[in-house]
Amino acid sequence: DTGVSQDPRHKITKRGQNVTFRCDPISEHNRLYWYRQTLGQGPEFLTYFQNEAQLEKSRLLSDRFSAERPKGSFSTLEIQRTEQGDSAMYLCASSPLENIQYFGAGTRLSVL
Amino acid sequence: AQKITQTQPGMFVQEKEAVTLDCTYDTSDPSYGLFWYKQPSSGEMIFLIYQGSYDQQNATEGRYSLNFQKARKSANLVISASQLGDSAMYFCAMRDYTGGFKTIFGAGTRLFVKA
Numbered sequence: 001d002t003g004v005s006q007d008p009r010h011k012i013t014k015r016g017q018n019v020t021f022r023c024d025p026i027s028e029h030n031r032l033y034w035y036r037q038t039l040g041q042g043p044e045f046l047t048y049f050q051n052e053a054q055l056e057k058s059r060l061l062s063d064r065f066s067a068e069r070p071k072g073s074f075s076t077l078e079i080q081r082t083e084q085g086d087s088a089m090y091l092c093a094s095s096p097l098e099n100i101q102y103f104g105a106g107t108r109l110s111v112l
Numbered sequence: 113a114q115k116i117t118q119t120q121p122g123m124f125v126q127e128k129e130a131v132t133l134d135c136t137y138d139t140s141d142p143s144y145g146l147f148w149y150k151q152p153s154s155g156e157m158i159f160l161i162y163q164g165s166y167d168q169q170n171a172t173e174g175r176y177s178l179n180f181q182k183a184r185k186s187a188n189l190v191i192s193a194s195q196l197g198d199s200a201m202y203f204c205a206m207r208d209y210t211g212g213f214k215t216i217f218g219a220g221t222r223l224f225v226k227a
Contacts, residue, residue: 033215042116042203042217043157056213089155099145099164099207101215103157 002026004104006092012110013082020078021107025094032075033101034067035091036060043091049075082111114139114211116204118218125194126226132179133189133221135204143209146187148178151201151220160202163187191223199225 005024013019025032030051035043046065048056051072061067064082069075079086089108093101115138125131137146148160163171163178171178179188191198201222207215 031213033213040219042205042220045214045216048213050213058214091157093157099162100147100159102159103149105154105156108155 004092004094004102006090006104006107008107009105010108010110012112014112015082015084017082018078018080019082019109020076021090021092021109023075023077023092023094023104025073025075025092026096026102027073029094029096029102030072031095031097031101032069033093033095034075034077035093037089037091037106038087046077046090079109082109084111087111114141114206114208114214114216116206116216116218118204118221120221121219122222122224124224124226125191125198127196128193130190130192131194131223133191133202133204133223135187135189135218137185137187137204137206139185139206139208141208141211145207145209146178146180147205147207147215148176148187148189149203149205149217150198151203153200157203161189194225196225196227199223 032049034046037043049069064080089106091106093103095101144165146163150158161173177190201220204218
C-alpha cells in the first residue's frame with residue numbers, strides 16, 4: 001500500500017496560466033477530498049467525491065476551479081487563469097468510510 | 113455554522129512531559145466526529161485520533177488521548193511522554209454527519225518539544 005500520491009509536489013507558474021494537479025488515492029478508498037492550505041492556516045475544504053460523483057463543492061471553488069474523478073480512481077484538480085491568490089498547498093485525502101481521511105503530501109503551487 | 117477554535121498558536125513542552133493542546137468546536141448537529149492531525153515540516157497531514165459525538169469513552173491511541181467534554185464542546189488532545197519528533201503543527205478538525213461531507217479544520221497549534 002503506497003498511500004495517497006499527489007503529483008507534482010511543486011508547481012511554479014505565471015499568472016494567467018492553467019495548471020492541473022493529480023491525486024491517486026489509496027486503492028480501496030472510494031471517497032476523495034481536495035483541500036487548500038495557505039501559510040499559517042488549517043486546510044480548507046474544496047470538494048468531495050464518492051466514487052466518480054462530485055457530491056459537494058465549497059463556495060471557495062470558483063468557476064476557475066474544476067475537479068474530476070472520471071473512473072472513480074484518480075482525481076484531477078484544474079485551475080484556469082491562475083491568480084497570485086491561488087498560491088497555496090493543495091492537499092488530497094481519501095477515506096474508506098465517512099470518518100478518517102488519509103492525506104497525501106500535497107502540491108505546492110506558486111503563482112508568479 | 114460549524115467552527116473549530118484552537119487558541120494556542122504555539123506551545124512549548126519539555127521532552128518526556130505531557131502536554132495538552134486545546135480545541136473547542138461549535139455545531140448544531142448532534143452527530144459529528146472530531147479529529148486530530150499532525151503536520152510535520154514535510155507537509156503531510158498525519159491522522160492521530162478520532163472521537164465520535166456518541167462515543168461514551170474518551171479515545172486513546174498510544175501516547176495520544178482525546179479529552180472529550182461534550183457539554184463544554186471541547187476536544188483537547190493530550191500527548192503523554194513528549195518526544196522530540198512530536199514537534200509539529202497540530203490541527204483539530206470536525207465533520208458533521210448530517211450536514212454534508214465537509215470537514216473543517218482549526219488554525220492549528222505549533223508544538224515545540226525541548227530536549
